[in-house]
Amino acid sequence: xxxxxxxxxxxxxxxxxxxxxxxxxxxxxxxxxxxxxxxxxxxxxxxxxxxxxxxxxxxxxxxxxxxxxxxxxxxxxxxxxxxxxxxxxxxxxxxxxxxxxxxxxxxxxxxxxxxxxxxxxxxxxxxxxxxxxxxxxxxxxxxxxxxxxxxxxxxxxxxxxxxxxxxxxxxxxxxxxxxxxxxxxxxxxxxxxxxxxxxxxxxxxxxxxxxxxxxxxxxxxxxxxxxxxxxxxxxxxxxxxxxxxxxxxxxxxxxxxxxxxxxxxxxxxxxxxxxxxxxxxxxxxxxxxxxxxxxxxxxxxxxxxxxxxxxxxxxxxxxxxxxxxxxxxxxxxxxxxxxxxxxxxxxxxxxxxxxxxxxxxxxxxxxxxxxxxxxxxxxxxxxxxxxxxxxxxxxxxxxxxxxxxxxxxxxxxxxxxxxxxxxxxxxxxxxxxxxxxxxxxxxxxxxxxxxxxxxxxxxxxxxxxxxxxxxxxxxxxxxxxxxxxxxxxxxxxxxxxxxx
Amino acid sequence: xxxxxxxxxxxxxxxxxxxxxxxxxxxxxxxxxxxxxxxxxxxxxxxxxxxxxxxxxxxxxxxxxxxxxxxxxxxxxxxxxxxxxxxxxxxxxxxxxxxxxxxxxxxxxxxxxxxxxxxxxxxxxxxxxxxxxxxxxxxxxxxxxxxxxxxxxxxxxxxxxxxxxxxxxxxxxxxxxxxxxxx
Numbered sequence: 001x002x003x004x005x006x007x008x009x010x011x012x013x014x015x016x017x018x019x020x021x022x023x024x025x026x027x028x029x030x031x032x033x034x035x036x037x038x039x040x041x042x043x044x045x046x047x048x049x050x051x052x053x054x055x056x057x058x059x060x061x062x063x064x065x066x067x068x069x070x071x072x073x074x075x076x077x078x079x080x081x082x083x084x085x086x087x088x089x090x091x092x093x094x095x096x097x098x099x100x101x102x103x104x105x106x107x108x109x110x111x112x113x114x115x116x117x118x119x120x121x122x123x124x125x126x127x128x129x130x131x132x133x134x135x136x137x138x139x140x141x142x143x144x145x146x147x148x149x150x151x152x153x154x155x156x157x158x159x160x161x162x163x164x165x166x167x168x169x170x171x172x173x174x175x176x177x178x179x180x181x182x183x184x185x186x187x188x189x190x191x192x193x194x195x196x197x198x199x200x201x202x203x204x205x206x207x208x209x210x211x212x213x214x215x216x217x218x219x220x221x222x223x224x225x226x227x228x229x230x231x232x233x234x235x236x237x238x239x240x241x242x243x244x245x246x247x248x249x250x251x252x253x254x255x256x257x258x259x260x261x262x263x264x265x266x267x268x269x270x271x272x273x274x275x276x277x278x279x280x281x282x283x284x285x286x287x288x289x290x291x292x293x294x295x296x297x298x299x300x301x302x303x304x305x306x307x308x309x310x311x312x313x314x315x316x317x318x319x320x321x322x323x324x325x326x327x328x329x330x331x332x333x334x335x336x337x338x339x340x341x342x343x344x345x346x347x348x349x350x351x352x353x354x355x356x357x358x359x360x361x362x363x364x365x366x367x368x369x370x371x372x373x374x375x376x377x378x379x380x381x382x383x384x385x386x387x388x389x390x391x392x393x394x395x396x397x398x399x400x401x402x403x404x405x406x407x408x409x410x411x412x413x414x415x416x417x418x419x420x421x422x423x424x425x426x427x428x429x430x431x432x433x434x435x436x437x438x439x440x441x442x443x444x445x446x447x448x449x450x451x452x453x454x455x456x457x458x459x460x461x462x463x464x465x466x467x468x469x470x471x472x473x474x475x476x477x478x479x480x481x482x483x484x485x486x487x488x489x490x491x492x493x494x495x496x497x498x499x500x
Numbered sequence: 501x502x503x504x505x506x507x508x509x510x511x512x513x514x515x516x517x518x519x520x521x522x523x524x525x526x527x528x529x530x531x532x533x534x535x536x537x538x539x540x541x542x543x544x545x546x547x548x549x550x551x552x553x554x555x556x557x558x559x560x561x562x563x564x565x566x567x568x569x570x571x572x573x574x575x576x577x578x579x580x581x582x583x584x585x586x587x588x589x590x591x592x593x594x595x596x597x598x599x600x601x602x603x604x605x606x607x608x609x610x611x612x613x614x615x616x617x618x619x620x621x622x623x624x625x626x627x628x629x630x631x632x633x634x635x636x637x638x639x640x641x642x643x644x645x646x647x648x649x650x651x652x653x654x655x656x657x658x659x660x661x662x663x664x665x666x667x668x669x670x671x672x673x674x675x676x677x678x679x680x681x682x683x
Contacts (some may be wrong), residue, residue, distance in 0.1 A: 288669060295629030295668075303629060337665065356670070358559075359630030362595045365559030371631065374681070438560075443631060444681075446665060446672040457670070459631060462559070 028052070029139040030060045030119070033129075038139075044113060049103050051113035054085075061127050074112055081126040085114060092122050128169070146189030147171035147239075149217045152196045152210055154203070159331055160246035161203030163221060165210075167239040175232035175243060183221040183230050185243060190217035204245040221245070246330075279493035281324045283349035285447065286311035287356040290334025295359030297469035303357040304332065306472045310355055310460060313478045317486035341410075341450030351421065351489055352455035354447050357463035357472065366468050367436025369459040370426040372418040373411045373449060374442035410452045417454040424495070425456060425488030432484040435461065435471070454492075458485065546570050548578075552586050553643040554594025555636040562639060563594040564647070579607040579645060583617060586644050597640035599626035605660070613653030614676060615645055624659055624667055631670035638671060642682040654678045 026045075031038040039060025042053040054076070058065050063078040076083040084093040087107035092099050092114070099122050103115040119140050124131035129142040151166035165187070172188040196210040204227040210219045223230070223245050232243045286307040288294030294303025308329070315325045326347045328340040335343075344352045358369065411418070422440050430437045438459070448455040460481055461468035471477045494500055552565045567585055571578045583604040589596040601622035608616040627633065642655045654676035657664065664673050 292669060295633070337669070357630060358632045359628045360555070360559040360595070360633050360636070361628060362555075362557040362559060364557055365632070369632070438632075443635065443670075444672045444675070445631065445670055446674075447670070449672060457631065462630070462632075464628060464630070 027138075029137065030057065031139050031141045032060075033141070033143040036060075036062075043116075046106060046113075047103075050116040051103075051106055052116055052119065054112040054114050057114075057119065057123060061123065078123075078126045083122055083126055085112065087112070092118065094122050094126055146191050146216060147187065148191045148193055149187055149196065149210060149219075150193070152198060152208060152219070154198055154201060154205055154208070156203045157244070160227075160244050161201075161205045163198075163205060163208055163219070163243040163245070165219060165241040165243075167241065170234070170236070170239055171241070173232070173234065173241055175230070175241075177230065181223045181225065181227065183223060183243065183245070185219040185221065185232060185241065186213070186215060187217040187219075187241070188215060192217050204247055219243075278497055279323075279350040279489070281326065281347060281349045282318050282351045282353060282489060283326045283328065283344040283347055283453075284311045284314055284318075285328040285340050285344070285352065285354040287354060287447075289329050289332055292334055295357050295463050297463040298363065298466050299469055299473075301463055301469050301473055303359075303463055306357060306463065307355045307460075308332065310472070310478050310481060313475075313482035314353070314355070314485055317479070317482040318489065321486045321490045323486075323489070337447045338450055340447055341455075344455075345410075345450070345452045349453055351492070352448070352451045352453055353425075353485065353489070354445075354455070354457040356457055356459050357461060357468075358459040359464040360462060361464075363465055365462050366465045367438040368429060368433070368461055369438035369441055370422045370429070371441045371443045371445060371457045371459065372422040373415065373451075373455065374444050375409070375412045375415065409449070411449050411455060414451070414454050418448070418456055420495070421454045421489070421492045422456045424492045425458065425485055428488035428491060429458075429481070429484045432487070433480060435468070546573075550582050550585065551644065551647040552582070552590070553597075553640045553647060554586075554590045554592075555597050555640060557593070557595055559595075559632050559636065562636075562643060563590075563592070565590055565592045565594060567591070575609055575649070576607045579609070579615065579617075579649065580604050582644060582648050583607065583641065586640065597636050599623060599628070599637075601626055609649075613651050614656065615649075615652055615654070616656045616658060617641065617645075618658040618661055621660055623657075624664065627668040629668045631668075634666070634668045634671045637667060638673075638677050639682045642677050642679055646679045652679060 026043045027040050028043055028050075029038050030041055039056060041056040041060065044051045044053075054074070055065070057063075058076055061078050063076045063083075066075045066077065067073075068075070071086070073084055073086045076085075081095055082093075085105045088104045090101050090104045092101055092105070101115045101117050101121070103117075105115075106113040120131045120133070124142065127142065127144075129144050132141050132143070133139075134141065147170070148168040149165055150168055151164075153164040153166070155162040155164060165185070167187070167190075171190055173185055173190075174188065175183060175185045177183045192210060192212045198205070198208040201207050201222075201224070204224045206222040206224055208219055208221050210217060212218075221243065224247075226247045227245045228247055230243055230245045232241060234241050286304070288304040288307065290304075292304065294307070296302050308331075311327055312330075315327065318325050326343070326349060328343050329335050340354075341352075358365070419440075419442070426437075426440045443457075445457050448457060461472055463469050463472065490500070547568055548571045549566055549568050550571070552567060553562050554565060555561075556563050569581060569585060571581050587598040587602045587604060589598075598619075599622050601620070603620040603622070605618040605620055607618070610616070623637075627637065638655075638657070641657070645652045645655055656676045657667070657673050666673050
């Protein structure tokens with residue numbers, strides 16, 4: 001009895017193993033060029049046509065199936081695409097497009113089977129891939145296609161000239177400038193469908209040529225001679241890369257490598273120790289901005305605008321004196337106080353100049369004043385606050401002996417130098433400008449507290465005073481103020497380095 | 501009247517009594533002589549001469565002004581009244597230092613010479629701006645408190661119960677203003 005059943009089992013097993021290759025069912029492989037695992041897909045022959053099981057394909061591409069029993073329609077969602085099929089119907093839809101599969105979709109025992117052509121004509125495009133068939137290996141290979149650079153556009157903006165590269169999906173890119181005046185942007189793995197170029201540029205961009213390279217799509221940007229820096233950023237909705245080319249004439253906000261990301265901090269650099277060898281770089285801080293208007297004058301002048309105009313003038317004056325200049329803002333934008341100090345530290349500026357207007361209820365108050373930082377009194381709080389990234393910066397820089405320096409006490413180490421700088425800038429302004437002189441003062445100024453370099457705040461006049469307001473609105477006066485400040489900073493450089 | 505009800509009333513009365521004891525314990529006894537010494541002279545019952553410090557017209561210094569006002573007995577209440585007078589602005593030659601509409605919400609004295617003053621939003625929203633203007637606002641409050649309360653060492657500014665970074669974008673208001681620094 002036992003022996004008989006054993007024989008029967010062996011026969012069944014033999015029948016299964018030997019008979020299956022000759023059966024009409026079979027399988028094929030769908031292979032992906034990216035990290036996704038290959039998927040085994042069951043097949044069946046029907047009237048000489050190979051059908052594949054939809055459930056296996058859906059699993060392979062990570063799609064979700066939705067069956068509507070009322071309409072008899074099955075929807076396969078792959079990424080943002082929708083594929084629609086229904087039984088006994090040779091037409092499939094891919095989003096809004098209709099594709100002819102040649103043979104009707106087959107519904108058998110609750111399972112959808114689609115003709116093999118479905119893989120190439122519908123599934124491939126839905127997953128943005130090229131599909132090739134290797135009959136020997138019975139394998140479909142999906143090769144993912146890169147993002148398409150669809151358009152190019154130039155835009156003149158207040159901050160500079162922007163090149164906008166349109167994309168059909170998100171893309172990785174690298175933007176770099178190997179030589180002055182040339183920026184190369186590589187959209188990694190990108191494809192170009194139509195040739196794109198701008199041969200007659202505008203603003204700070206002379207030309208842009210977009211070409212297909214092995215690694216992806218390449219945009220070669222030739223910048224105008226006055227361009228000094230650029231920034232590149234990826235945006236959604238619509239997908240695009242914007243490359244903004246700036247000019248120092250407007251004063252560059254930040255070189256691209258100084259965009260203030262924590263990861264860009266120089267490893268192990270001691271901010272306090274780095275200062276003192278020379279005075280090359282000046283950070284100008286135009287007070288207030290954006291939603292913070294600052295003070296306003298009787299004739300309607302607003303401090304944030306007056307100081308931005310003065311900052312541009314000062315940038316030019318300092319560049320004429322041979323300084324490299326950065327600004328904490330170059331447009332009407334809101335920048336928090338501690339961020340201003342942080343930007344100056346990141347730029348490794350040697351001098352920080354905050355430009356401000358004074359204001360008072362009494363309209364008769366007038367004149368300019370230069371202030372430096374008076375150390376903050378000891379804290380009452382048991383634990384010092386870690387406001388903003390300034391503290392992180394000092395921490396990462398190793399700070400002074402034995403640990404973390406509270407970020408808003410960084411300036412204390414520069415008190416003497418700041419006082420000296422304040423005096424020299426004050427003297428230069430007092431000599432050159434015919435306005436009331438309110439002297440030099442020490443004040444606990446929040447914007448200076450985190451600066452790891454000599455830092456001063458210049459009150460250029462009382463905007464609440466009609467005469468001061470009118471002077472600040474005058475371009476000639478602004479130039480005189482800018483030149484006086486620049487001379488003061490140059491004098492400070494001379495006293496420190498012996499160099500003019 | 502049933503027993504349960506009587507029990508309930510008794511329990512409620514006990515709870516109320518205990519709560520009252522706790523509430524009253526933290527209050528200053530009304531008859532006590534104010535600690536810290538009042539600088540101003542007491543003129544009659546509850547009327548006191550106070551000193552207010554305003555700015556001058558050229559924004560170069562401060563001017564004092566004396567006033568006789570009715571003040572509450574407790575120190576925090578008195579300080580609040582004094583600062584309300586300051587917020588109302590000068591009657592003499594000085595210039596106002598607190599923006600129009602600024603209200604003093606509360607004043608709190610700690611036991612280390614520190615005073616916390618909670619202002620309404622107008623302190624920040626209506627401030628004319630400028631570091632000198634900010635300095636005068638701080639100086640006038642600090643000096644006024646120091647002139648009327650001998651043991652004040654520092655003053656912290658709050659707005660609507662919260663800490664502020666600055667009043668108008670210049671002077672660090674996250675730390676207490678020491679009386680010695682704002683003379």
